[in-house]
Every structure is written in structure tokens, then in C-alpha cells.
Amino acid sequence: MEQQQVMMLTEMLKQMMRGILAKSNVTIHCLAEETVCHADMADRAAHESDRNMMLIMSQRDRIMLEEIRNALERVELGEYGICFECGEDIGLARLMAQPTATLCVHCKAALENERMHVSNPYGATEYLFDK
Incomplete structure (x- = not known):
């Protein structure tokens, strides 16, 4: 940057x-x-x-x-401006929108995707925002 x-x-x-x-x-x-x-x-x-x-x-x-x-x-x-997860540069557009960002768009999307899926004890996948 x-x-x-x-x-x-x-x-x-x-x-x-x-x-x-x-x-x-x-x-x-x-x-x-x-x-x-x-x-x-x-x-x-x-x-x-x-x-x-x-x-x-x-x-x-x-x-x-x-x-x-x-x-x-x-x-x-x-x-x-350096991603905590992958070490790549965080895009200027992301920093303009969220100046305190610590993750690049790709790592943030992966984290959000991971959080949306919750495994239940029976092995099936549930979606937090499905209902």
C-alpha cells in the first residue's frame, strides 16, 4: 500500500x-x-x-x-493493511469501508462462512440463518 x-x-x-x-x-x-x-x-x-x-x-x-x-x-x-490470517495486503476498498479491518476480503468471507455452519451432535449441518 x-x-x-x-x-x-x-x-x-x-x-x-x-x-x-x-x-x-x-x-x-x-x-x-x-x-x-x-x-x-x-x-x-x-x-x-x-x-x-x-x-x-x-x-x-x-x-x-x-x-x-x-x-x-x-x-x-x-x-x-496486512491480513492477520494469510499475510496478504488488505484491499484499499475494504480498508476505506472498514479502516480497522484485520482480515482481507477472502479470509473474512471464509471466517463468516465457517461461522454460518454449525455441526450438530448427529453429524448433520445446520445453518444459523436458515430459519
């Missing part, structure tokens, strides 16, 4: 990180200021549901931040 492409993807990763950090600051602020008392059970349930969704989304953001940090570390080590 060309140095210019790596620099472009690095900037994309840094923008993603800034966006997530800005969003997480708002989430933390919202959760910290939460002193609402709802008399109505439906309002309380809706509020609790919203709070749980916010917590789930913040957990997903933490995972994404870790993936971004790992990708930036691979850039520093000169290992960015």
Missing part, C-alpha cells in the same frame, strides 16, 4: 476516534446529570430503556475505540 493511502486512512481513523470521543463526552454528561424521577411506570420504563440503550452504545463505542487504537498502532509498526 502506498504511503499516501496509509496517511489518508490514518486520518480517517483519527477522525473516527475524535467523533467517538466527542459523542462519549456527551453520553457521560447525560448519564451524570440524570436525576429524573418519574411517577408514571410507563415513563420510568421508557427512561430506563433509553438509559440502557445509551450504555450499550457506549460499550460499542469503547470497543470501536480499542479497534481504532490497535489500527493506529499497526500503522506505527508498519503492519497496517
Whole structure:
């Protein structure tokens, strides 16, 4: 991969990180200021549901931040854009779509295909998404 492409993807990763950090600051602020008392059970349930969704989304953001940090570390080590499985270059189109990717399209497809097939104890193959 060309140095210019790596620099472009690095900037994309840094923008993603800034966006997530800005969003997480708002989430933390919202959760910290939460002193609402709802008399109505439906309002309380809706509020609790919203709070749980916010917590789930913040957990997903933490995972994404870790993936971004790992990708930036691979850039520093000169290992960015190299498939963990086969050692081949990860295509630019894949990295543009998923800058934190660690597998090339072929290895990712093989992994997904492997996950879709689950063997049952009787030897027959079941498909996870068949039903």
C-alpha cells in the first residue's frame, strides 16, 4: 500500500476516534446529570430503556475505540493493511469501508462462512440463518 493511502486512512481513523470521543463526552454528561424521577411506570420504563440503550452504545463505542487504537498502532509498526490470517495486503476498498479491518476480503468471507455452519451432535449441518 502506498504511503499516501496509509496517511489518508490514518486520518480517517483519527477522525473516527475524535467523533467517538466527542459523542462519549456527551453520553457521560447525560448519564451524570440524570436525576429524573418519574411517577408514571410507563415513563420510568421508557427512561430506563433509553438509559440502557445509551450504555450499550457506549460499550460499542469503547470497543470501536480499542479497534481504532490497535489500527493506529499497526500503522506505527508498519503492519497496517496486512491480513492477520494469510499475510496478504488488505484491499484499499475494504480498508476505506472498514479502516480497522484485520482480515482481507477472502479470509473474512471464509471466517463468516465457517461461522454460518454449525455441526450438530448427529453429524448433520445446520445453518444459523436458515430459519
